[in-house]
Amino acid sequence: MTIDPTTTAADDLLQALAVGDxxxxxxxVAARLRAEPQLQTRWLELQxxxxxxxxxxxxxxxxxxxxxxxxxxxxxxxxxxxxxxxxRARRVGxxxxxxxxxxxxxxxxxxxxxxxxxxxxxxSGEVAAAMSPSGVWGDGQPFAWPAVRGAVGYRxxxxxxxxxxxxxxxxxxxxxxxxPRPSWQPSASERQxxxxxxxxRAIGFDGSGQQIATSPWAxxxx
Numbered sequence: 001m002t003i004d005p006t007t008t009a010a011d012d013l014l015q016a017l018a019v020g021d022x023x024x025x026x027x028x029v030a031a032r033l034r035a036e037p038q039l040q041t042r043w044l045e046l047q048x049x050x051x052x053x054x055x056x057x058x059x060x061x062x063x064x065x066x067x068x069x070x071x072x073x074x075x076x077x078x079x080x081x082x083x084x085x086x087x088r089a090r091r092v093g094x095x096x097x098x099x100x101x102x103x104x105x106x107x108x109x110x111x112x113x114x115x116x117x118x119x120x121x122x123x124s125g126e127v128a129a130a131m132s133p134s135g136v137w138g139d140g141q142p143f144a145w146p147a148v149r150g151a152v153g154y155r156x157x158x159x160x161x162x163x164x165x166x167x168x169x170x171x172x173x174x175x176x177x178x179x180p181r182p183s184w185q186p187s188a189s190e191r192q193x194x195x196x197x198x199x200x201r202a203i204g205f206d207g208s209g210q211q212i213a214t215s216p217w218a219x220x221x222x
Contacts, residue, residue: 005029010039014046024130034132037142041183044130048147048182131202133220142185148204148213153178155203160195167194178205197221 003016005028013032016022022029024043033040132144143156155178158167169184170176182202186194198220204213 005032010036010042013039014043017043018046018050030130033130034134035138037132037140037144040130040132040144041142044144044146044182047130048149131215131218134218135220137220137222142183143200143202144183145202145215147182150206150212151204152207153180153205154182155179155205156184156200157203158194158198158200160198162199191222 003012003021005013005016005022005026008016013022013029017024017029024030024033024047033043130144130146133141145154148154155172156169158169159165170178199217200220201217202215203211206212
């Protein structure tokens with residue numbers, strides 16, 4: 001089945017991304033995510049869940065996985081599609097069904113193959129495509145970036161030029177706490193305080209305050 005990422009329903013788009021029918025770095029998909037900040041936030045949250053499930057499955061030895069008949073990856077995908085068609089009215093349902101499909105794919109597939117899931121620690125091409133804003137910064141558009149496994153907070157670095165001074169958001173010099181989630185909705189005054197054009201990137205910190213991941217730079221302008 002051909003999926004048009006520019007017109008398909010949001011839940012169907014998330015489903016296609018979760019099972020690999022679409023890629024986040026596809027030009028049409030990336031444009032759709034940039035145009036719909038709420039959809040992009042849902043995808044980033046689902047992406048982090050899938051990455052965590054992949055990590056758990058990869059760290060579990062085959063001889064310790066639950067006994068039972070092998071389930072082909074294609075059958076798991078079909079099951080996931082049928083279930084999401086019946087229950088896609090709820091956002092939580094989509095996330096849970098995608099997680100269930102990921103478990104089937106990762107645990108029961110007889111011959112695991114590399115998946116195009118972006119690295120949750122930031123830095124891959126798909127991660128760069130998922131950062132928002134990138135390009136024109138629309139009115140009311142939040143900052144959003146992929147979640148980092150093990151991070152308890154995030155800080156943004158902003159600069160008007162590659163050799164210019166760096167601005168930190170939140171600013172530790174002012175005693176401001178880290179962003180607890182991989183997104184930030186600036187107020188009108190906070191938006192106005194930023195340069196008309198700038199580069200930004202996200203940094204993830206663990207519970208001890210150590211920097212554990214840094215994203216690529218994204219260029220944007222109002």
